Every structure is written in C-alpha cells, then in structure tokens.
Amino acid sequence: MLTDRLNSNTNIRISLPAVCFVWQIAMIVLFGVFIRYDEESDVRKWIEFKVSHNITSDIENDFYFRYPSFQDVHVMIFVGFGFLMTFLKRYSFGGVGFNFLIASFGVQWALLMQGWFHALDPDTGKISIGVESLINADFCVASSLIAYGALLGKVSPVQLMVVTLFGVTLFAVEEYIILSLLHCRDAGGSMVIHAFGGYYGLAISWVLYRPNLNQSKRLSGSTYHSDVFAMIGTLFLWMFWPSFNSAITDHGSGQHRAAINTYIALASSVLTTVAISSMSDKRGKLDMVHIQNATLAGGVAMGTAAEFMITPYGSLIVGFCCGIISTFGYLFPMMEKYLKLQDTCGIHNLHAVPGMLGGFIGAIVAAAATEEVYGREGLIETFDFEGDFASRTVLTQGGFQAAGTCVSIAFGVVGGVVVGLILRLPIWGDPSDDNCYDDEAYWEVPEEEESIPPVLEYNNHMTRKHPDM
Numbered sequence: 066m067l068t069d070r071l072n073s074n075t076n077i078r079i080s081l082p083a084v085c086f087v088w089q090i091a092m093i094v095l096f097g098v099f100i101r102y103d104e105e106s107d108v109r110k111w112i113e114f115k116v117s118h119n120i121t122s123d124i125e126n127d128f129y130f131r132y133p134s135f136q137d138v139h140v141m142i143f144v145g146f147g148f149l150m151t152f153l154k155r156y157s158f159g160g161v162g163f164n165f166l167i168a169s170f171g172v173q174w175a176l177l178m179q180g181w182f183h184a185l186d187p188d189t190g191k192i193s194i195g196v197e198s199l200i201n202a203d204f205c206v207a208s209s210l211i212a213y214g215a216l217l218g219k220v221s222p223v224q225l226m227v228v229t230l231f232g233v234t235l236f237a238v239e240e241y242i243i244l245s246l247l248h249c250r251d252a253g254g255s256m257v258i259h260a261f262g263g264y265y266g267l268a269i270s271w272v273l274y275r276p277n278l279n280q281s282k283r284l285s286g287s288t289y290h291s292d293v294f295a296m297i298g299t300l301f302l303w304m305f306w307p308s309f310n311s312a313i314t315d316h317g318s319g320q321h322r323a324a325i326n327t328y329i330a331l332a333s334s335v336l337t338t339v340a341i342s343s344m345s346d347k348r349g350k351l352d353m354v355h356i357q358n359a360t361l362a363g364g365v366a367m368g369t370a371a372e373f374m375i376t377p378y379g380s381l382i383v384g385f386c387c388g389i390i391s392t393f394g395y396l397f398p399m400m401e402k403y404l405k406l407q408d409t410c411g412i413h414n415l416h417a418v419p420g421m422l423g424g425f426i427g428a429i430v431a432a433a434a435t436e437e438v439y440g441r442e443g444l445i446e447t448f449d450f451e452g453d454f455a456s457r458t459v460l461t462q463g464g465f466q467a468a469g470t471c472v473s474i475a476f477g478v479v480g481g482v483v484v485g486l487i488l489r490l491p492i493w494g495d496p497s498d499d500n501c502y503d504d505e506a507y508w509e510v511p512e513e514e515e516s517i518p519p520v521l522e523y524n525n526h527m528t529r530k531h532p533d534m
Contacts, residue, residue: 075506077494080223085170088226092173099177099185103193130316131196137308138203140301142168146210148298150410152357154288156218158504163222164210167229171206172199174230178237179205183245200312208236208258212266212481214410218285218502219275221494231484232265239476248454248462249469250431250447252323253310253368255423261473263417268481271406273488278407280499285409292353299357306331306364310371319447323371326380327364333384334363334391341392352395358415359391365419369427369466373447374438383426387419394418424470432463 104110105127114120143165150160179201180192209232213225220228240257243249251257287295311323342355363384370383394414400406431448439447448462457465488495496506504510 074497074500075221075494077221077223077507080492080494081221084223084226088170088230092170092177095177096173099180099190099192101191101193103184103195103198106195128196131200131312134308134312135196135200135203137305138200138312141305141309142203142207142210145298145302145305146207149295149302149357150214150217151298152287152291152295152354153218153284153409153502154286154291155284156502156504157291157294158508158510160217162508163225164213166222167209167213167225168206170226171209171229171233172202174233175202175205175237178233179240182237182241197313204254204258204313205233205236205240207254208232208262208265211259211262211412211416212269214412214416215266215270215408216273217409218281219270219273219278219407219409219496220488221496222507224488224493224495227488227493228269228484231480231487232262235265235476235480236261239473243469243472247465247469247472248449248457249466250372250449250462251369251424251427251469252314252319252372253327253364253423255366255368255370255420255427256470256473259365259368259416259420260424260470261420261477263412263415263420264474264477265481265484266412267400267406267408267417268478269485269488270408271404272482272485274405274407275498275501276405277498278501281501281503284502287353292357295357296353299360302361303331303335303364306361310364310368314372315446319372322374325377326371326375327367329377329380330363330367330384330387331361332363333381334388335360337385337388338362338392341389341396345392345396354411355392355395358411359388359395362387362391362415362419365416366423366426368420369423370430373427373430374434374443375426375430379430383423387422390422391415391419421470421474424473425467428463428466428470431466432460434459434462 101107102110104114111126115123115125146168147161147164150164151157153160176194176198177192180194180198183201184192184194184198186193206229209229212228212232216225216228236257239261243257244251249256307324307327310327311320314320314323338355338359339351342351342359343349346352363380366383366387367380375383391414395411398408398411400408400413434444434448436444444450444459448457448459450457450462496503500506
C-alpha cells in the first residue's frame with residue numbers, strides 16, 4: 066500500500082521528538098550557564114544605569130525605541146516567511162508549520178551564538194541580552210528560513226532542524242567576520258542574511274539533487290487558494306520590510322533614511338514586476354508567482370545601502386532594476402537544467418541574486434560617499450570611522466564592502482555543500498521522490514471538504530459567476 070510505504074519512509078516518531086527534547090534541554094542548560102539580562106532589562110542594573118547617566122524617565126529605555134521594529138521583524142519571520150511558503154497545493158501545513166518549528170529553535174540558538182561572538186563579557190563569562198538581541202536573533206534565523214525555501218517539500222523536519230543548527234552557526238561566524246573584522250555596514254542584511262541564506266540553501270539543494278523528482282510533479286504546483294495564502298505572506302513581508310532594514314540602525318537620521326529608501330525601492334519593484342510579468346504573456350496576463358516574489362526584490366537589494374545617502378531616486382532605480390532581474394529569473398528558470406539544482410521557492414531570484422547585488426550596490430555607494438554630501442561627522446557616524454577604523458577612507462570602505470559580499474557567498478556555498486553531505490545520510494526520514502510536496506508524509510491531514518451544493522451558491526458571491534443557474 067502507498068500509505069504504508071509512505072509511513073515507513075517518513076516515520077519520525079523517535080527521531081523528531083528526540084531532537085526536539087534533547088536540543089531544547091540543551092538550550093535550557095546553556096541559557097542557565099551563559100544568558101543574563103542586560104543593563105536595560107535587569108531591574109537592579111537599570112536603576113543603577115539611570116542614576117549614573119542622569120536619566121529620570123523609564124521612557125529612555127531602549128525597549129521603547131526598538132520594540133516596534135522588533136514586532137514588525139517578528140511578524141515577518143513567523144507570518145511573512147511562513148505564509149509565503151504555502152503556495153504548494155498540498156504542503157501548506159509543512160510550509161507554515163515547519164517554518165514555525167525551525168524559527169523557534171533558531172532564535173534560541175542564535176541568542177547563544179551571536180552572544181558568544183558579540184556580547185560575551187570576558188570578566189564574567191556571561192552574555193547580556195536585550196531587545197536588540199531579539200531583533201538580531203530574528204535576523205539570524207531568517208537566513209535559515211531562506212534556505213528552507215530551496216528545500217521546501219523535499220526534506221524532513223529533522224533535516225530542517227539540522228539545517229538550522231548549522232545555518233545559525235555559520236551565520237554567526239560570517240556575520241562576525243563581515244561586520245566586526247572587515248567592519249562592513251549591512252543594516253538590512255543584503256550580504257549577511259540574503260546572499261548567505263540564499264546560497265546556503267541552493268548549495269544544500271544541489272547536493273540533495275533528486276533526478277526522479279518529476280514523480281511528484283503532480284503536487285509541485287499551486288491552486289487558487291494556496292496562491293492567495295502565499296500572497297498574504299508577501300504582503301506582510303512587503304509592508305514590514307522598511308522596519309526590517311532599519312531595525313538595528315543608529316537612532317536618528319540613519320534609521321529614518323533606511324526606512325525611506327526601503328519603502329521607495331519596494332514600491333518601484335512592484336511596478337516593474339507587474340510590467341515584465343504582463344509583457345511575458347501573449348495575452349498580457351499576470352503570473353502570481355512573479356507578484357508573490359519579485360515584488361520583494363527591491364527590499365532585499367536595498368538592505369546594505371539603506372542607511373547610506375543613496376538618494377530617493379537612487380532607491381527607485383534599485384527597485385526598478387531588481388524587480389526586472391528577479392522576474393526574469395522566474396521566467397527563465399535555468400538552475401535545474403544546467404546546474405542540477407532544484408529550487409522550490411526560487412530563492413535564487415528573490416534572495417541570492419538581489420542579496421549579492423545589494424552587497425555590491427552598497428560597496429559602490431560607500432566608495433562614492435563624499436564629505437560634501439555627508440559632512441565630516443556624517444561620514445564618521447554612517448560608516449563608524451572610529452577607533453581602529455578612524456583612518457579608513459570611503460574608497461577603502463567600498464572595497465571592504467565588496468569583500469564582505471564575497472565572504473557571505475563563500476560561507477553559504479561551502480557551508481551548504483558540507484551540510485548537504487550530512488543530510489544525504491539515510492537516517493533522517495526524508496520523503497521518497499514520489500512523496501515530496503505532500504503534507505501527509507508528516508502531518509495528520511483532514512479529509513477534503515465536500516463541495517457546496519449548488520442551491521447554496523445563491524447565498525454567496527458565486528451567484529454572478531453562474532448566471533445560467
């Protein structure tokens with residue numbers, strides 16, 4: 066029986082609970098050893114901090130500045146990414162449910178990994194966390210969710226936990242190299258999030274190539290309703306992307322400018338996406354795949370340069386070009402044909418390429434920065450030319466920005482290949498080639514609802530669609 070064979074291939078009754086319980090217990094132990102509240106969330110430290118800094122009101126706590134942005138980013142991670150992956154006709158549970166699972170694990174591991182690299186007190190050996198730590202943890206896990214997009218429907222939840230474990234670890238390392246050692250600026254994560262996450266997922270998918278995946282072709286498409294649900298994810302991402310790109314920038318003009326630039330670029334990419342989608346069809350009809358994905362490319366590409374003085378019309382140009390490039394990527398999917406790479410969600414067109422372009426756009430804008438535009442203090446504030454980097458010039462900064470983009474791609478590709486080889490071991494309960502893209506492999510799926518009797522259609526909006534009734 067097909068059901069018996071499906072269950073035998075994908076039985077994770079032992080492996081998934083074991084991974085969840087053991088890893089969560091490990092998180093409890095590690096948090097108990099390392100994690101503590103920072104000076105703005107610990108009651109005693111906050112009172113002492115207010116006294117030492119002559120602060121009279123609790124409204125000066127960083128929570129009130131950062132939490133609105135954290136809310137927006139959090140919605141993007143759990144609702145935006147989750148619903149964007151519900152376009153497959155029989156994999157909506159897996160799209161939003163497994164996104165929920167790996168994001169919940171990933172943020173815990175990210176608080177530890179990023180804390181060890183950025184917030185570890187050498188005297189106490191403790192990591193202090195606050196609201197900005199939560200935002201950075203969401204950023205960190207976003208790269209693993211992007212990678213999930215390439216693997217959607219083809220891997221087990223246990224494999225996804227492994228992808229997240231290594232993805233968060235690799236992210237923390239490459240982020241430290243790019244932002245701390247190379248001293249790059251990347252407020253919205255074009256380099257460290259999108260380019261890394263995109264090529265990480267693509268590399269894993271390349272190693273896990275399935276030559277007989279066409280056996281599941283019947284389930285690889287969408288339906289009217291699944292596309293509507295995916296569009297909900299698109300709209301949440303599109304609306305909150307200005308918060309994503311500006312969430313951890315410095316208070317003041319930088320954060321303000323990042324939101325404006327992202328807002329404008331996103332709007333521009335919508336129009337060019339619609340234009341190319343319509344032009345590509347003989348009857349001028351739009352493709353929902355393009356609208357769900359390529360309309361977001363402007364936000365991805367604006368991540369690095371968002372806080373720079375790229376000018377409003379420069380932001381429009383970035384969105385204009387990236388909407389076109391991303392849509393063409395969906396129109397001419399050559400990855401599987403030439404590279405034997407199966408990319409379920411098309412993350413190559415939405416994250417990898419726009420992220421790479423965003424990194425190089427940031428490098429160009431940084432190298433072109435002048436004192437006439439920024440002012441001397443503005444250059445120091447925007448590019449953080451202080452301390453060991455006080456003597457760095459804008460041309461040198463541009464070179465390091467380009468180098469940072471290459472580092473993120475290298476980490477994604479090499480790390481993805483290694484993780485892909487680990488996931489090829491026959492111990493993970495992944496589905497067979499003829500059972501991919503199907504929720505029944507890992508979920509209890511209710512039976513299909515019966516169709517509405519024709520007589521009831523007169524009570525809803527179907528009336529005008531059936532004038533002959």
